Amino acid sequence: MDNITKNLNNTSIDSGKNNYSTEVQNSTASDEDKELAPSEKSLLQKIVRTGLITSKHDIEVQRRDPKSPLYSVKSFELLKLHPNLLRGVYEMGYNAPSKIQETALPLLLANPPQNLIAQSQSGTGKTAAFVLAMLSRVDPELQYPQVVCLSPTYELAIQTGEVAAKMSTYCPNIRLRYAVRGEDVEKGSKIEEQIIVGTPGKVLDWATKYKFFDPKNIKVFVLDEADIMVDTQGHQDQSFRIRKLLPETCQMMFFSATYTEDVMRFANAIAPMSVIIRLKREEETLDNIRQYYVNCNNKEDKYNALVNIYGGVTIGQAMIFCQTKKMALWLVNQMTEHGHAVALLSGELTVQQRISVLDSFREGKEKVLITTNVLSRGIDIEQVTIVINFDLPVTVTREPDYDTYLHRIGRTGRFGKKGIAINLVSGSSDHAILKQIEEHFCKPIECLNTDNADDMEKLGAED
Numbered sequence: 001m002d003n004i005t006k007n008l009n010n011t012s013i014d015s016g017k018n019n020y021s022t023e024v025q026n027s028t029a030s031d032e033d034k035e036l037a038p039s040e041k042s043l044l045q046k047i048v049r050t051g052l053i054t055s056k057h058d059i060e061v062q063r064r065d066p067k068s069p070l071y072s073v074k075s076f077e078l079l080k081l082h083p084n085l086l087r088g089v090y091e092m093g094y095n096a097p098s099k100i101q102e103t104a105l106p107l108l109l110a111n112p113p114q115n116l117i118a119q120s121q122s123g124t125g126k127t128a129a130f131v132l133a134m135l136s137r138v139d140p141e142l143q144y145p146q147v148v149c150l151s152p153t154y155e156l157a158i159q160t161g162e163v164a165a166k167m168s169t170y171c172p173n174i175r176l177r178y179a180v181r182g183e184d185v186e187k188g189s190k191i192e193e194q195i196i197v198g199t200p201g202k203v204l205d206w207a208t209k210y211k212f213f214d215p216k217n218i219k220v221f222v223l224d225e226a227d228i229m230v231d232t233q234g235h236q237d238q239s240f241r242i243r244k245l246l247p248e249t250c251q252m253m254f255f256s257a258t259y260t261e262d263v264m265r266f267a268n269a270i271a272p273m274s275v276i277i278r279l280k281r282e283e284e285t286l287d288n289i290r291q292y293y294v295n296c297n298n299k300e301d302k303y304n305a306l307v308n309i310y311g312g313v314t315i316g317q318a319m320i321f322c323q324t325k326k327m328a329l330w331l332v333n334q335m336t337e338h339g340h341a342v343a344l345l346s347g348e349l350t351v352q353q354r355i356s357v358l359d360s361f362r363e364g365k366e367k368v369l370i371t372t373n374v375l376s377r378g379i380d381i382e383q384v385t386i387v388i389n390f391d392l393p394v395t396v397t398r399e400p401d402y403d404t405y406l407h408r409i410g411r412t413g414r415f416g417k418k419g420i421a422i423n424l425v426s427g428s429s430d431h432a433i434l435k436q437i438e439e440h441f442c443k444p445i446e447c448l449n450t451d452n453a454d455d456m457e458k459l460g461a462e463d
């Protein structure tokens, strides 16, 4: 990744000049009862009944359903983005903002700046929401970092930077620098790019040890996957130490699909007077992701179920999650021995290997990616139609890890597309965990018999 410093090219953005109000907080209420056309109603019923969501038209219908996370009453024009940013957004194929985008953006762009702690379901466009806010706040005339965005993993930092690069295609003077493993700055020099996207350790080093930028100039601080940043020991220390270096007035933006009560309290303490956008528990899982479980006796049995699914469904692409690297490796060996082309991404690969595996999977060279929790969050690959939990996500004390479950299954069903999540369960403890997950999210997880042709047909029909 030599050329990781990206010049996010073209014309300038006059940030911070828009005088936004917070009227958006109530913006959806007046349109709540807007009547749908009969054809839209019947399509909606079909969606609710079958979970079949495929076309752009379906997404447009979801935009009109007040219960959908894609619901929006505004256009991007009404969000008063800079025309050059707007051009970039439309060029990315975004026709209208999602619910989180139309709610968060006016708050994030209002003056004086205010802090925001935002929750929205996986794949509903949080990244675009905070990236647009970051880009809008930059003063392109100033050649030093003004925005810091922290991601929990290398892959996610790169993905976020790539979204920013695309969105700012027509903003030539805004530039971004990645602060991730393998990236270096010449000793004694200063970073000139206005935006830093990176992982907490590297950003902290650059700010304190090497003094590559002055944290006092930072006016926007974004924590993507905020809950894990606040909740994981290493990330927490580093994120807080960075926060302490920033000016009191620095605008804080926290985004995630999940927050525990503790994390929410903590976030509120470090980002005082925040506006909070939260979901109800039953809103956290997406209806467009159908959830199943398969009864298995042991890991060999799980492997057989997997092969049945693989053979029985014309899947787009699948991500398979294992709890340990060891299990992931075992599964990769099993599958390759039996002639299946699969990719493996786990934490011990080098960063170059990780990016190359992900690129290859993104390009569709492998249909199956076997991984661990390292890829459970944020990764956005549109063609992933099935997520399989080879192992259920559990904590070290073998309690259900609800948040990881939600993030893992959220790798499919991106932005209103349909998706399937299949849990392979063996033994009574697995069953108990699955039951708890089902009850926690108040969403049914149906039994699937992979040896039964009817069941497999049902699955195939939803593919």
Ligand SMILES: Nc1ncnc2c1ncn2[C@@H]1O[C@H](COP(=O)(O)OP(=O)(O)OP(=O)(O)O)[C@@H](O)[C@H]1O
Residues within 6 Å of the ligand: 093, 094, 095, 096, 097, 098, 101, 120, 121, 122, 123, 124, 125, 126, 127, 128, 129, 256, 257, 377, 378, 379, 380, 382, 410, 414, 415
């Ligand atoms: N307004 C929009 N119109 C069309 N597509 C969009 C829009 N906003 C985002 N998308 C697309 O939706 C997909 C999911 O968006 P994104 O990755 O931002 O979701 P997220 O909420 O950050 O997900 P996660 O919780 O998994 O991190 C992406 O492929 C993105 O390009």
